[in-house]
Amino acid sequence: MSDIKFAQAPPGVEGQGFFATRLDQVIGLARANSIWPLPFATSCCGIEFMATMGTNYDLARFGMERLSFSPRQADLLMVMGTIAKKMGPVLKQVYEQMAEPRWVLSVGACACSGGIFDTYSVLQGIDKVIPVDVYVPGCPPRPEQIIDGIMSIQDLIKNESLRRRHSPEYQELMASYNIQ
Numbered sequence: 648m649s650d651i652k653f654a655q656a657p658p659g660v661e662g663q664g665f666f667a668t669r670l671d672q673v674i675g676l677a678r679a680n681s682i683w684p685l686p687f688a689t690s691c692c693g694i695e696f697m698a699t700m701g702t703n704y705d706l707a708r709f710g711m712e713r714l715s716f717s718p719r720q721a722d723l724l725m726v727m728g729t730i731a732k733k734m735g736p737v738l739k740q741v742y743e744q745m746a747e748p749r750w751v752l753s754v755g756a757c758a759c760s761g762g763i764f765d766t767y768s769v770l771q772g773i774d775k776v777i778p779v780d781v782y783v784p785g786c787p788p789r790p791e792q793i794i795d796g797i798m799s800i801q802d803l804i805k806n807e808s809l810r811r812r813h814s815p816e817y818q819e820l821m822a823s824y825n826i827q
């Protein structure tokens with residue numbers, strides 16, 4: 648018997664020989680199951696991500712991730728580790744190089760809030776320089792939490808309206824970060 652599982656169809660109207668649903672549901676389904684994450688790993692949380700990619704947890708068993716080390720070929724920025732203030736502009740530049748639609752997963756206490764490093768040199772959360780979609784708490788978070796974060800991103804992607812990126816609210820959000 649095959650272990651292959653198919654992605655669940657979006658809600659729609661079904662009959663003999665046809666299935667009708669909304670276009671943004673279909674696009675969301677395709678996007679959520681073909682994420683290209685860019686791992687921006689700066690310290691220990693990055694090691695936890697390596698464990699997530701390793702044989703025990705094997706993120707690839709989802710069959711939807713293809714790691715990309717080029718921002719131009721990535722749609723999910725995973726920030727894992729302590730981000731020094733000096734690195735803030737670099738992180739922002741990486742984000743700006745990614746094409747829309749793009750999502751951000753903040754992994755671990757340091758990326759989310761500066762963590763234990765409440766010092767003059769550490770950025771107290773990456774949402775000071777780029778918008779974040781999902782926060783994964785923990786120091787470090789376990790691989791299960793990272794996987795849960797990615798699954799939360801998938802839920803967001805599946806349910807995002809195609810118009811969101813053109814909405815005044817989204818433009819306002821980008822403008823608040825001084826991002827074109």
Ligand code: SF4
Nearest residue numbers: 691692756757786787
């Ligand atoms: S949250 Fe903890 S484990 Fe993660 S980078 Fe910071 S200090 Fe390291």
